[in-house]
Amino acid sequence: MNRIPTKLKENKKLxxxxxxxxxxxxxxxxxxxxNLEKSGVDMIEIGLPFSDPLADGPTIQASSTQALKNGxxxxxxxxxxxxxxxxxxxxxIIMGYFNPMLQYGVEAFCKKCQEIGIDGLIIPDxxxxxxxxxxxxxxxxxxxxxxxxxxxQTSVERINFIDSISNGFIYMVSSASVTGSSSGFGEEQxxxxxxxxxxxxxxxxxxxxxxxxxxxxxxxxxxxxGAIIGSAFIKHLTNKGVSEINSFVKSIxx
Amino acid sequence: xxxxxxxxxYYGEFGGAYIPEMLxxxxxxxxxxxxxxxxxxxxxxxxxxxxKDYVGxxxxxxxxxxxxxxxxxxxxxxxxxxxxxxxxxxxxTIGQILMAKRxxxxxxxxxxxxxxxxxxxxxxxxxxxxxxxxxxxxxxIARQAPNVARMKMLGASVIPALSGSRTLKDxxxxxxxxxxxxxxxxxxxxxxxxxxxxYPDMVARFQAxxxxxxxxxxxxxxxxxxxxxxxxxxxxxxxxxxAYYHFLEDTEVKLIAVEAAGLxxxxxxxxxxxxxxxxxxxxxxxTLLMQTNxxxxxxxxxxxAGLDYPGVGPMHAHLYKTGRAEFIAIxxxxxxxxxxxxxxxxxxxxxxxxxHALAVFKQKKFQPEDVVVLSLSGRGDKDLxxxxxxxxx
Ligand SMILES: Cc1ncc(COP(=O)(O)O)c(C=O)c1O
Numbered sequence: 001m002n003r004i005p006t007k008l009k010e011n012k013k014l015x016x017x018x019x020x021x022x023x024x025x026x027x028x029x030x031x032x033x034x035n036l037e038k039s040g041v042d043m044i045e046i047g048l049p050f051s052d053p054l055a056d057g058p059t060i061q062a063s064s065t066q067a068l069k070n071g072x073x074x075x076x077x078x079x080x081x082x083x084x085x086x087x088x089x090x091x092x093i094i095m096g097y098f099n100p101m102l103q104y105g106v107e108a109f110c111k112k113c114q115e116i117g118i119d120g121l122i123i124p125d126x127x128x129x130x131x132x133x134x135x136x137x138x139x140x141x142x143x144x145x146x147x148x149x150x151x152x153q154t155s156v157e158r159i160n161f162i163d164s165i166s167n168g169f170i171y172m173v174s175s176a177s178v179t180g181s182s183s184g185f186g187e188e189q190x191x192x193x194x195x196x197x198x199x200x201x202x203x204x205x206x207x208x209x210x211x212x213x214x215x216x217x218x219x220x221x222x223x224x225x226g227a228i229i230g231s232a233f234i235k236h237l238t239n240k241g242v243s244e245i246n247s248f249v250k251s252i253x254x
Numbered sequence: 255x256x257x258x259x260x261x262x263x264y265y266g267e268f269g270g271a272y273i274p275e276m277l278x279x280x281x282x283x284x285x286x287x288x289x290x291x292x293x294x295x296x297x298x299x300x301x302x303x304x305x306k307d308y309v310g311x312x313x314x315x316x317x318x319x320x321x322x323x324x325x326x327x328x329x330x331x332x333x334x335x336x337x338x339x340x341x342x343x344x345x346x347t348i349g350q351i352l353m354a355k356r357x358x359x360x361x362x363x364x365x366x367x368x369x370x371x372x373x374x375x376x377x378x379x380x381x382x383x384x385x386x387x388x389x390x391x392x393x394x395i396a397r398q399a400p401n402v403a404r405m406k407m408l409g410a411s412v413i414p415a416l417s418g419s420r421t422l423k424d425x426x427x428x429x430x431x432x433x434x435x436x437x438x439x440x441x442x443x444x445x446x447x448x449x450x451x452x453y454p455d456m457v458a459r460f461q462a463x464x465x466x467x468x469x470x471x472x473x474x475x476x477x478x479x480x481x482x483x484x485x486x487x488x489x490x491x492x493x494x495x496x497a498y499y500h501f502l503e504d505t506e507v508k509l510i511a512v513e514a515a516g517l518x519x520x521x522x523x524x525x526x527x528x529x530x531x532x533x534x535x536x537x538x539x540x541t542l543l544m545q546t547n548x549x550x551x552x553x554x555x556x557x558x559a560g561l562d563y564p565g566v567g568p569m570h571a572h573l574y575k576t577g578r579a580e581f582i583a584i585x586x587x588x589x590x591x592x593x594x595x596x597x598x599x600x601x602x603x604x605x606x607x608x609x610h611a612l613a614v615f616k617q618k619k620f621q622p623e624d625v626v627v628l629s630l631s632g633r634g635d636k637d638l639x640x641x642x643x644x645x646x647x
Pocket of ligand 1 (some may be wrong): 336342343367368370371445446447487488489491492494495515559560571605607608631632633
């Protein structure tokens with residue numbers, strides 16, 4: 001059974017955390033995942049690093065570059081994760097760009113994800129229509145949920161289309177930006193959060209991009225099912241390493 | 255066989271728009287409008303007028319007598335080097351700035367490697383009074399100081415790309431990120447037939463004026479509209495796309511695409527994408543690109559900054575895959591010698607990119623009656639320091 005729908009049914013606001021696999025050190029992957037779960041995080045996005053992350057700001061770019069320098073590869077990540085389900089039970093999602101998956105072979109990639117116990121994928125540069133026509137059947141065969149993004153510029157018609165082909169949650173990008181660039185939410189974002197909430201979509205929304213602390217987490221989850229933190233967590237890892245993950249998570253949730 | 259784009263934005267299996275959702279509204283707006291706008295008589299009139307009065311078109315089709323004699327064939331040079339700003343790049347930036355105005359955009363962004371496209375963009379922004387921001391790899395900024403100065407004189411802001419390998423591909427990433435951050439008022443002028451659909455097709459159409467002119471100019475010279483061969487260098491592929499465009503479907507016209515082999519195709523320091531690349535996705539397009547087995551994009555090398563790109567446009571990937579075009583890889587040394595030869599034989603100092611195309615005459619034998627049209631994509635002024643360093647003048 002896929003863990004994402006079950007998690008989404010819990011009667012609470014969800015905190016999802018993104019980290020780049022292979023950063024800060026090559027062998028931090030399982031430690032980070034286990035510590036995040038222990039600290040009370042609801043869902044984890046494991047970033048498969050890419051040389052050219054178009055949708056990411058400087059923080060995630062730098063962590064990706066470092067992870068690749070450290071020697072992270074698709075195969076190595078799968079190896080590191082092979083026993084993860086012995087210790088971790090929250091939903092795990094792989095977030096990465098499409099080219100490394102294409103080179104691995106989309107079907108082989110999905111199959112491996114299923115074997116490990118990955119629940120979903122977020123692939124920012126795999127367009128909705130291409131997924132729908134060419135890859136949906138493969139993802140479904142291996143029980144994977146594909147998560148799509150919407151932004152403040154996405155038309156109502158397109159949001160409805162995305163909702164119709166989603167079967168987990170919708171990743172709501174908070175503002176017109178790459179990751180890590182916003183500092184707090186203003187009126188414009190609140191209006192957008194409310195507008196989407198009022199659409200009463202089939203799939204719950206989880207808001208990401210620009211969430212960095214307790215305040216922005218609360219603002220986002222007032223209007224959505226949950227929120228995703230990426231760059232702020234990477235910065236925390238840069239400054240404090242993997243040992244103080246608990247204090248970071250507590251600072252968001254308290 | 256069809257060598258043009260299909261209604262879904264693909265050349266065969268290559269192309270498409272592999273972009274994050276954040277870019278979708280921008281790219282979709284362009285996709286829905288570009289053909290309509292280009293077909294407007296007013297647009298056509300303004301575009302053609304500027305090409306004539308401002309760029310200096312038509313560019314001559316020059317019969318290179320001494321070069322022809324040396325290689326015992328008939329060589330015509332399409333003189334894009336004589337355009338304003340010194341290369342074919344301006345054909346595209348004129349078209350795109352008019353497009354941007356029709357779409358109501360008032361902020362222009364661009365990427366540049368050597369600075370030729372950056373200069374061509376800064377030029378048309380000055381012409382139209384629009385804000386211009388050019389992303390350029392930190393390493394290229396250091397290598398191409400004169401073009402950086404030109405862009406600044408023309409009023410553009412030049413922003414260093416500090417990520418990744420700090421060259422053209424990273425400058426392109428930064429421009430795309432800027433567009434994500436500025437989705438409403440900004441138009442991104444891409445510099446070649448690369449990027450998500452509709453860019454490859456739109457840029458090819460703006461460059462198509464080159465082969466349109468070749469047809470009637472050849473009629474004047476040779477009494478026929480089609481050459482036996484069209485030769486062009488390929489970085490992203492825009493000068494080649496322009497020179498091929500009206501001959502794509504006519505297989506009697508043979509197409510030759512010249513890539514930069516750098517220090518040699520097997521040296522590890524090369525930009526010969528057709529040989530070294532595999533299918534994948536770069537900058538929103540499914541095409542051939544140089545990458546690791548793991549799908550990480552690798553850094554190319556060529557002495558010519560304009561050919562130093564790890565991908566090719568999807569049109570060229572298709573021309574390669576179908577065998578419609580013959581791909582030839584030329585090393586730094588072969589190109590530099592061919593460039594110098596053109597100086598000596600014809601009194602023309604070519605851009606090092608174009609020198610790569612010129613080097614085919616030593617690699618491939620043509621018949622005496624063959625009519626070979628070569629796209630002389632740019633002039634060598636920008637490369638003077640490179641020529642000086644190489645030949646120790
Ligand atoms: C003179 C010249 N020729 C060719 C190129 C390569 O670009 P493309 O393959 O798009 O024509 C460049 C790029 O900067 C250039 O400046």
